[in-house]
Amino acid sequence: xxxxxxxxxxxxxxxxxxxxxxxxxxxxxxxxxxxxxxxxxxxxxxxxxxxxxxxxxxxxxxxxxxxxxxxxxxxxxxxxxxxxxxxxxxxxxxxxxxxxxxxxxxxxxxxxxxxxxxxxxxxxxxxxxxxxxxxxxxxxxxxxxxxxxxxxxxxxxxxxxxxxxxxxxxxxxxxxxxxxxxxxxxxxxxxxxxxxxxxxxxxxxxxxxxxxx
Numbered sequence: 001x002x003x004x005x006x007x008x009x010x011x012x013x014x015x016x017x018x019x020x021x022x023x024x025x026x027x028x029x030x031x032x033x034x035x036x037x038x039x040x041x042x043x044x045x046x047x048x049x050x051x052x053x054x055x056x057x058x059x060x061x062x063x064x065x066x067x068x069x070x071x072x073x074x075x076x077x078x079x080x081x082x083x084x085x086x087x088x089x090x091x092x093x094x095x096x097x098x099x100x101x102x103x104x105x106x107x108x109x110x111x112x113x114x115x116x117x118x119x120x121x122x123x124x125x126x127x128x129x130x131x132x133x134x135x136x137x138x139x140x141x142x143x144x145x146x147x148x149x150x151x152x153x154x155x156x157x158x159x160x161x162x163x164x165x166x167x168x169x170x171x172x173x174x175x176x177x178x179x180x181x182x183x184x185x186x187x188x189x190x191x192x193x194x195x196x197x198x199x200x201x202x203x204x205x206x207x208x209x210x211x212x213x
Contacts, residue, residue: 001030001033002030002034002037002208002209003032003207003209003210003211004037006207006208006209006210006211007034007037007038007039007208008037010136010204010207010208011038013195014191014195014202015195016200017117017186017195017201017202018041018070018200018201019039019151019202019204020041020042020043020065020067020184020201020202020203020204021034021039021041021042021043021136021204021205021208022043022045022067022187022203022204022205023042023043023044023053023205024027024044024045024046024049024205025166025205025206026209028053028057029052030058030097030178030209031053031057031060031062032057032060034208035060035061035062038096040060040061040062040063040172041062041063041065041201041207042062042063042064042065043064043065043066043067043086043203044064044065044066044067044068044190045066045067045068045069047070047071047074047077047078048069050064050066050068050078050081050082050152051077051078051081054081058153063083064081064082064083064084064086065082065083065085065086066078066084066085066086066087067082067086067087067146067184068087068091069087069120070085070087070093072092072093072095072096072144073195075093075096075097075099075100076096076100078083079096079100079101079105080100080101080102080103080206082105083106084105084106084107084108084143085097085105085106085107085108086108086146086184086201086203087110087120088107088108088109088110088140088142088144089109089110089122090122091130091133093113094133094134094137094140097137097139097140098137098138098140099131101139101140102139103139104138104139104140104141105139105140105141106141107140107141107142107143107144108142108143108144108145108146108182108184108201109122109127109131109142109144109145109146109177110122110143110145110146110147111123111124111145111147111164111165111168112124112145112147112150112165113147113148113149113162113165114147114148114150114161116150116205119148120145121147121148124164127145128171128175130161130174131172131175131178133155135177137181143179143180143181143182143183144169144180144181144183144184144200144201145168145169145172145180145184146181146183146184146185147161147162147164147165147183147184147185148161148185148187149162149185149190149193149194151189155168155193158190158193159193159196159197159207162185162186162190162193162196162197162198162199163167163196163197165183165185166183166197166198169183169198175211182200182201182203183197183198183199183200183201184199184200184203185197185199185201185202186199186202186203186204187202187203187204187205188204188205188206188207189205189207
């Protein structure tokens with residue numbers, strides 16, 4: 001159940017950032033409640049769940065974000081139904097998008113800013129060459145970078161991870177052929193730190209359903 005008071009409290013803490021509701025653990029009814037409260041950007045992690053919710057909610061004006069790891073073999077099922085992809089992390093995925101996407105897709109490159117082997121994403125040092133490679137794909141429009149900070153209570157570590165992504169964005173934009181405007185970083189446990197570090201898109205899940213924040 002969505003708590004309107006909680007949602008309004010979160011909105012009061014952010015500036016111009018876009019809240020992308022991470023709906024992995026909720027259904028279509030909760031998404032409808034979020035849309036009623038003005039949150040119309042919705043992010044899903046799994047293809048099957050996305051397709052089910054997409055089908056149920058076609059009557060609503062939703063901007064759909066795919067925020068999880070997208071398997072190459074499942075690209076065809078979802079790629080023309082989403083507005084943003086937050087997890088472009090390999091050439092093989094770009095190949096599948098190029099093959100099946102009708103219009104250019106707004107993509108965030110996923111970067112492993114915490115250097116954890118358990119996480120997907122490109123190494124910071126590989127992003128520039130990856131961007132150069134993406135110029136050969138006319139169905140891919142690189143609009144931003146996505147990263148997840150280390151899961152820790154140490155705010156210094158979290159901030160350092162997020163600042164890596166901000167610094168990388170600024171470095172990439174020195175290339176006149178690139179225009180990376182967005183940073184998708186910050187989740188329920190660290191979104192306030194992400195805002196301090198320049199985030200434009202906050203992927204918020206559990207916090208939207210708490211009784212208070």
